Amino acid sequence: MNETTPRPQVWPMLRARDPRGLIRFLVEAFGFEETVVYGEGERVDHAELSWPLGGGVMLGGTREVADDPCGLRPGTFGAYVVTDSPDELFARAVAAGARPVRELTDTDYGSRDFIVADPEGNRWSFGTYRGHPAG
Template sequence: MAAKLFPAMKFDDAPEALDWLKSAFGFEPHVVHKDESGGIAHAEMKLGDGLIMLGGKRPPEATNPWCTEPMGVYVCVEDIETHYAKAKAAGAEIVRPLSDTPYGAREYSARDCGGHLWSFGTYDPWKA
C-alpha cells in the first residue's frame, strides 16, 4: 500500500508559527488558507522533499478532533475505503467517521493505542 505521511500541528498563533518556522528552520510556504478573521485555517510548509501541515487552534467541535489537538499525523492513502474497514475491524477508536470533505477528499480520524490522533484520507498536499 502506497502512503504519504504528513505531521500536522496546531498553534495558538499560526501566522507567527509560519514566520518562525521559515526563519528558524528554513520551511517555505506551500499553501496557506486564511480563516474569516485573517488567521491561518490551514497551511502547508515544505522543506526539501518534506511537507508539514499547520493551523491555528479553534474552539472545540464535537465532530472535529483537529480543532484543539496540538499535533497528529495525516496519512494520504490510495484506497481509503479498505483502509477504514481494516482500522475498524482491528478495533481502532474512530473519532471522525469516514466522510467526504468540502475540499474534495475522503477522510476519517482515529486514535492509536497511545491516544495519538491520526487522519487518513485521499488529500495529497503535493497535488494541491
Template sequence: MTVRPALIPVLRYADAPHAIDFLCAAFGFVRHAVYSDADTSRVDHAELVWAGQMILVSSAIDTPFAQAARMRTAAEAGCVTQSLYLVVDDVDGHAATAAAAGAEVFLPPEDQPYGGRSYSARDPEGNAWTFGSYDPYAG
C-alpha cells in the first residue's frame, strides 16, 4: 500500500516504551522515530510505520491538550472507544505471530460474510486491533 494518508491515529500508553516494543514484535510495526527526554521510560512522541501507514504513540502525559480533550488510555477508561483495522495478506500467519508475541487474540481468524478473513486482538493496555484481508478500497 503506497497511499500517504492524511488521517493518522494517535495512541497513548501508560508504558509507551513497552507498547512500542509490543507493537513492533506482535503486529509488525517498525520504529520510524522515537523522541524521549533523558527519562527513557517516557515517550514524548513516536512514529511507527506499518505497510506504508503510520500511527503516533506517546506516553500518557498530563498535557494541556490531554486535559482539554479528556484523553484517557483504554485501561484508565475501563473500555475501548475505538479500534484500528489494518489490511494484511496472511491473516492466519499474522495472528500466529501476534499470539506468539503475547497479544490477546479475542476473536480468532474467521471468514467474514462481507468477504475476506479477519481476527481481533488486544495490545497489553487493552486497545483493540483487527487485522483482515478485506480491503474496502479494492472495490
C-alpha cells in the first residue's frame, strides 16, 4: 500500500480457537500478509492481515461472551475475496489443508471461483469477480 492508496475502511473480523494457527494458515494457504499481531504467547488480542490486492481481515482469539462485545463464535465467518489467479490459489489452499466446499467453477456472471473451509470452519470464497461498480 502506498501513500495514495486509501486504507481499508471496512474490516471483516473473526474469532479463532487457535488464532496463531489460523494466522499461519491464512498466510500459507491463501497468501494473506501478517500486518500486526498483539498478544502474548499463544494469545492474540488483535491481529490484522492484509490482502495483496487491497483490504484485509482482523481477528483475535476467543473470549468469554461477557468480555466480547462482538459475541463472535469461531467457525462462523465467511468472506468473498478477489483473486487474479483462482486456479493457482485453489491448488495452494488445498495443499495447505483447506477443505474444498465448492471446487473451481465458472459462473454465469463471468467469475471463476471456489469455496474452501479453513481449519476453524470459516468459509472463504475466492474468485475473479470484482463486484459491480458503485453509482
